[in-house]
Amino acid sequence: MTASPPSALPSDDPGGRGRRRARVRLVVALAAALAVLLPLVWLWAASLVPSSYSVMTMGPADTGGVALSHSHRPGAAGGRDVTTLVEPDRGPPDVDVTLTARRQQVTVPGGPTLTAYTLNGTTPGPTIRAREGDLVQVTLVNESVPDGTTLHWHGIDVPNAEDGVAGVTQDAVPVGGRHVYRFRAAQVGTYWYHSHQVSHEQVIKGLLGAVVVTPRAGLGGDVDVLGLAHLYAGRRAVQGRAGDVPVEVPAGARARVRIINTDNGIMPVWVSGAAFEVVAVDGTDVNEPTPVEGKKVALAAGGRVDLRVHVPASGAAVRVEMGGAALVLGPAGSSTPATRAPSGVVDLLSYGSPAPLGLDVAHPDRRFTYSIGRRPGFMNGRPGVHWTVNGRMFPTAPMFMVAEGDVAVVHIDNHSGETHPMHLHGHHVVVLARDGVKATGSPWWTDSLEVLNGQEFDVAFVADNPGVWLDHCHNLPHARDGLTAHLMYEGVTTHFRLGRGTPNTPE
Numbered sequence: 001m002t003a004s005p006p007s008a009l010p011s012d013d014p015g016g017r018g019r020r021r022a023r024v025r026l027v028v029a030l031a032a033a034l035a036v037l038l039p040l041v042w043l044w045a046a047s048l049v050p051s052s053y054s055v056m057t058m059g060p061a062d063t064g065g066v067a068l069s070h071s072h073r074p075g076a077a078g079g080r081d082v083t084t085l086v087e088p089d090r091g092p093p094d095v096d097v098t099l100t101a102r103r104q105q106v107t108v109p110g111g112p113t114l115t116a117y118t119l120n121g122t123t124p125g126p127t128i129r130a131r132e133g134d135l136v137q138v139t140l141v142n143e144s145v146p147d148g149t150t151l152h153w154h155g156i157d158v159p160n161a162e163d164g165v166a167g168v169t170q171d172a173v174p175v176g177g178r179h180v181y182r183f184r185a186a187q188v189g190t191y192w193y194h195s196h197q198v199s200h201e202q203v204i205k206g207l208l209g210a211v212v213v214t215p216r217a218g219l220g221g222d223v224d225v226l227g228l229a230h231l232y233a234g235r236r237a238v239q240g241r242a243g244d245v246p247v248e249v250p251a252g253a254r255a256r257v258r259i260i261n262t263d264n265g266i267m268p269v270w271v272s273g274a275a276f277e278v279v280a281v282d283g284t285d286v287n288e289p290t291p292v293e294g295k296k297v298a299l300a301a302g303g304r305v306d307l308r309v310h311v312p313a314s315g316a317a318v319r320v321e322m323g324g325a326a327l328v329l330g331p332a333g334s335s336t337p338a339t340r341a342p343s344g345v346v347d348l349l350s351y352g353s354p355a356p357l358g359l360d361v362a363h364p365d366r367r368f369t370y371s372i373g374r375r376p377g378f379m380n381g382r383p384g385v386h387w388t389v390n391g392r393m394f395p396t397a398p399m400f401m402v403a404e405g406d407v408a409v410v411h412i413d414n415h416s417g418e419t420h421p422m423h424l425h426g427h428h429v430v431v432l433a434r435d436g437v438k439a440t441g442s443p444w445w446t447d448s449l450e451v452l453n454g455q456e457f458d459v460a461f462v463a464d465n466p467g468v469w470l471d472h473c474h475n476l477p478h479a480r481d482g483l484t485a486h487l488m489y490e491g492v493t494t495h496f497r498l499g500r501g502t503p504n505t506p507e
């Protein structure tokens, strides 16, 4: 009888050992894959935005260094709903306009033909003109804008219920619907209106127009000229016309030229054939403007400047250039050679003379940081390199909380790799410093502040307009891609909701 060779023992079976090792390797590999995948799945799932949500439940409350009482948490019951924050004067309006929104084919004179959005058949829509203090009423009728629409009054600090943000201050107006906006034109200056429903598409395709509020005392004899600039299918037009747009101004006369940048990027503005002064920025007059020569204005997206231009007595024209389009001011048939954009830029940080700000910025009630970055991750399930505010991605960007009467100082910095025109609704901010250098010029009050990559600004504002307000990038595709936060007053709530299960997509 012979003993079984040891190799016959199952425990010594080399094939079995190999199988076991393979199984262990498989388990380890699976575990490793899960260790990578599970957090990704979790991050993906956590980024999903519900089909209907309130902006109040978006990111965590940032109280700017002030303790938050429980009743003042965003969304706390018993607050004033935004719909109560209306223009208090229910009397007859001084300016009464109906704007009918349509989707239609438009041919820009000298430019492209495209499917656009119009108001009363044109883009830009009718200019709304008011005198300082007028009560303005605008009835928006949606005839054929399929996604619904709204009107937002960019730069006009209207009562919150009139702000026109779908899903925050109202529901989008459906086809066949209408909505009435009322506000007092308390601020003199150059403003504009535009849709705040699917704005990245509706604004780009023309659902916009100008608002001009003139002082009771008049313009001191200046000829009032409007230059709303917009890119239609990539082609720049001013007042809805591409190329050179003649404006009759008598020889020797002075004009106030109101330039509005309704696009997503910075627009250069310069003058050929004369010097100019920057007499207003975002609706606020500049204190003691000085003549500018050989420089351009780098106009922020959404921003406005009023330029004062003297038309020569010689009968030659003056060109106000906007890179691809120009206003030609002068007697009929006059001209002047175009010039190239100067490389120098008017620096609003030091332009004009200082004047009291009228607020105590040394002892603010709240201090906020609005830090713009970018990092890889998921946004509503979409992988990508997304914008962040204070390190957080939409929809968890912070909710900046204030109480009525507060003075707030905000430090804005941008390390995202791109420039962002920052726009706070319902308020104007004054620039205190840029990159640590204090402002030394005329008080620079702005509602559309271009923050270049690598730049930082310190700005201040007074919380004097209760509501729930957007504070977003006005490069509208960026806003759609999450570069949006909100400013919210304690004790104010909104019952409006947004998301794909609602009619509202503000950006």
Ligand code: C2O
Pocket: 152, 154, 194, 196, 302, 423, 425, 470, 472, 474
């Ligand atoms: Cu001009 Cu929130 O927009």
Ligand code: CU
Pocket: 419, 420, 421, 473, 474, 475, 478, 479, 483
């Ligand atoms: Cu941006």
